[in-house]
Amino acid sequence: MRIALHSSLSFGQHGSIISATHRVSAYRNTEQRQSRAVTIVVVMTDSNHQANLTEKSEPQRYTPAELEAKWQPRWDADESLYRAEPAGSARPKYYVLEMLPYPSGQLHMGHVRNYSIGDALARYMWMRGYNVLHPMGWDAFGLPAENAALKNNTPPREWTLSNIAAMRRQMRRMGFSYDWSTEVTTCLPEYYRWNQWFFLRMFERDLVYRKQSKVNWCPQCATVLANEQVVNGCCWRHEDTLVEQRNLEQWFFRITKYADELVAGLDQLEGWPEKVRTMQRNWIGRSEGAYVDFSVADSAERITVFTTRVDTIFGATSLQLAPEHAVAKQFAAADANVGAAAAAMIEQQKIARESGDMGAAMNELEKHGVFTGRYAINPFNGEKVPVWIANYVLLDYGTGAIMSVPAHDERDFDFAKKYDLPIVPVIEPAVQSDPPAEMPFVSEDGVLINSGEFTGLSCEAAQKKMAAQAEAKNYGKATVVFRLKDWGVSRQRYWGTPIPMLHCDKDGLVPVPEDQLPVLLPEQIEITQQGGSPLGRVPSFLNTTCPKCGGPAQRETDTMDTFVDSSWYFYRYADAQNSNAAFDPAKVAYWFPIDQYIGGVEHAILHLIYSRFWTRVMRDLGLIKNSEPATRLFTQGMVIKDGSKMSKSKGNVVSPDDMIARYGADATRMYALFAAPPDRDLDWQEDGVAGISRFLSRVYRLATSPAAQRSISAGTVDLNSLQPLEQKLLRKLHQTIAKISLDFDGRWHFNTCIAAIMELVNEISSADADLDSGVVTPAVVREIFTSLTLLLAPFAPFLAAELWELFGGEGAVFRTPWPTFNPDLARDDTIEVPVQVNGKLVNVVAMPAGSSEDAIREAALADSKVQSRVAGKTVAKIIVVPGKLVNLVVK
């Protein structure tokens, strides 16, 4: 007969017929189990049930739904459980952060993976004695709320907040250890007012400005996108929607002011993946070069070119302008043929851009151009060079004009070949090769020729000297240009932070006075799909008074890009309740920088560059000391199913709720860590989750076995009188402790950590009979099970909490010190030495640990299998690698 229920303790607290039957039926039942539930009730009414339980107890069934139903409310009720201690705590601080989700209403497996990694780390660090800050929040502004409003007629705020509630519930079900007292919700005025506050501070410092500019417009979103949000010519949210170019008055953050520092800072970010640093470096695109002014013959006009190879300027045989360049337009207007050709190029580029894969399409375009009929004068040698308009010159990089040096640039070479322009070599390879270097010779490892007074200089020296001369003679200067553009933050949308600016007829642009913050989003608003900012159609919002003149004024109706919200949210976690400031600098100084940030690599440029920029702005405002938000960054791999990334469109989405219902939260999160190392893509196989569930069930069964239960009151282990089997078990235990500790502190291969725990459990399992018979003393049994529980705690918190209670552990298992590794116990007393002959394995000989090289050599030679291999041949060499192997080289 089976007497169910987890332990006598929970019995006493919850022992009623109703709760017992309820708990059993909470799980998927067979009728058989139902009938066993009735048996429980009978035992429960027995006043001596405690004694009966101990006498008759048998291993119990692992029912994750019961454990979750028991522990989740307890954890929810105990607010101190995951709360960080304030600054000044005696413990060292550790800030572990996972990227906050957009509250779509459904947690997906990517979240589960991300948060399972962070949660394991947070729990481990608590157990290692750190003061851990482990917060969570919601990136709650954004377009989907408006789309939902259109579709379901639900106000964005209501829709968002109910999604948040649903996802918070899912996170709690998963057992994630967040300190909810620091929760941040970016769509609430308590948060976004500080966006506005920062905006005003930045406006004061000229870090915000407004300009008319060509912008990316997504017709689906009916709003503007930042450059970073355009992917292959399409909107980052609507992969099939081509982005249009429009001219609009927009607000910009002057991120380029920090471009240099943002690149330089990457070198110090050793805790960030090289991949992310490279992506950011490419994105910012810093390049050193020079501006050179060419005057136009028979005109007052000047054309400034940007070049990184001013040393090749004596080889410039033409200038090339982007078709949209101001001077190009002028020349085009003066000549119908030129005008038509330029217009055709612009049209062609537009088509290429719209072909979807813009970069590739633009690359494919054959280089062509048109001669404008005009000439420019090279200031270095006074030579006249023809001015062309060319389709391969980009308007928005450098100056939109280049000098063409066919001898030393691939593209210019192609172009010159096509149009028969002269090709004048001005650099000679430093080392003459045979056959001679092909044209174009693009390397900078060379010496100048045909370059007047500069002839004979190295490229590097010439670049410096020529830039200096250009500056001295006032026709150019050394410069650094960036690919990075200022961050356009205006969005013509409703569900975002209102930009705190006014337009007054008399005073022009006027910032909203600080004491009038927050500028609240109006609640009652009709969402329509008309163009323009929705807020412009709300008179009560739009019309206000100018704080300067008291006259009528209109509010700015654009809202901020939601990447503003996520640029600094993690600072707010340090002081989330503060209603007087964005945060208390002292609190932030304590917690920052973030010790470990964890999230998807898809944010490598957008969010992570903006955050680094914002951090520097706050530093320069004197609010914080750190220049970088996070010391270490970890980017986890994607969750794949059936060969492709989980997505609604592929129809291969697995719902976490489903997994929890079938296998429990512990098995779900543990599988997310077990199936692959966290930085690699993970293949979701439901059978694998079932496997983890079976494993946890075996652990539970072993821990509730009679032998384990009898050990609960046992004393401490006497290390001086251990039996061989006890030694063996403790050895495995301590080897496991060592492995997992090492991994948490290092490479984070949680898949092998969990495999190691499985090996330990397999070993306990095969000693089952000896545990039961008493060959293994209760003290050792208890030691093994309590340590196993602690090792499981970061990965399977529900089961760990239950077992901890079962074994009479004090307090929360997550605040119990991590088991200490004892090298003496972990040491093997015999080692197996593989013996190879000519590199092929012949046999494995067992040797006492610490055997001398000589002893190992002797044993290897004495081995019969080895002897038969060696017989009749000469042993030329014997390689003994202590602790590894023996290799006999035989001829």
Next chain:
RNA sequence: GCCCGGAUGGCGAAACUGGCAGACGCAGCGGACUUAAAAUCCGCAGACCUUAACCGGUCGUGGGAGUUCAAGUCUCCCUCCGGGCACCA
């Protein structure tokens, strides 16, 4: 085109500094328990050859070359897959 990952059994993977390739798990097969099934437990499991069976042998980490007593791991060349950048002057 350039940069960064990756390729190991039927599948997910392991092997951290060159030292027993395939730990751990999934799926599979055989057995025990059961009237039966499920669950559980025990065992087998890279491929091929050989054998009645054991024994034994050969090959094997995308392909090819190399360094080494020894290569999944290091070097060079190539193929394929994934990601990023892409006329950036």
